[in-house]
Amino acid sequence: MPAASSSNRTYAAAHFALELDGKDGVGLFRSIEGGGVRTDVMTYQNGPNYDRWRQIGKPKFEDIKIQVGMAMSKPFYDWIANFFNGVPDRRTGAIVAADFYYNERARREFKQAMIKELTFPKLDGADKNAAYMSIGIAVEDIVFKKGGGQKLSPPQGFNTQKLWTACNFRFTLSGFEDACKRVSKIESFTVKQNIIEHHMGGQLAPIKTPSQIDFPNIVFHVPEADAHPFFDHFSNNTQLAIKNNKAGNASKLNGSIVAFDNDGSDLFTLSFTGSDILSVNPDRADASSEDIKLVKVEIHTESMSFAYAAPQGG
16 A cells, blocks of 8 residues: 555644635634535425435535634734624635644635634633633635645734633623723623625525624622622612602713733623623622632623733834
8 A cells, every 4th residue: 555645644633724715824713613614405306206306405505613712913803803893894815724843734715704703712710721712714616735845934923912811801891890900700702793695596595694793791709798889879870760750860880891811911802881780690609618709799791892902113
């Protein structure tokens, strides 16, 4: 049996890179899934004939899901910012798989890609591990190609980019600046954009168009010693609503989540507006526990925005 050539040998997918609009070096990410192609089987029967014929239907391109930290370059985070702002930003690009030596081995080229959802990770002041965002991308076309063997270009500023860890964050909420100084945890949440498929004659694959964005609730935890302003605000709003027999009298709150590196330099800011407190729930009390007693606070949001802070030298 002849030996396989070096360009055709099996390899472990150790590195992945993203290209956008013909620009390489956009970023290296942690993992990728999806991005496959499938089709449904169409079965039909002709008149009195008992035989049934089958043929493949329209192709369906699965969403691409990637996990990213802070090792991407500014064009990618500009794409995320447009997603939060409701801008229908379509991109053409490729997912490049490389071996251990950063040599390109395979490509998945896509067209008319839009960000469909973004899952923000759980932040915890006691967690020293790296944090990653999960991003879902809807595409209209995917083509699988063999890699050219060239080395991946490192993204601009990759070497100066600091690691994003789950413990490095600041949470602010207007009117509760002092109470939010010791926020210990922020639960994971997902921002989703509905994608509408438009089928038209003469085209096998549908055209995908963006629709409204669903901004989620935010849940965070504070020590019970700092929770009294939240209890008071929630109680006053509830009593006011009962007295006036209607809701919506309280002024809306604004806030932000800021992620920073180990040197204290900001990485990005996730701002939210039109918020108010939905619930204030103390954690379970246990006489045998030595953990600090926490209170879980949940707020709703009307809109969010994302601002990337480019690293120095990046």
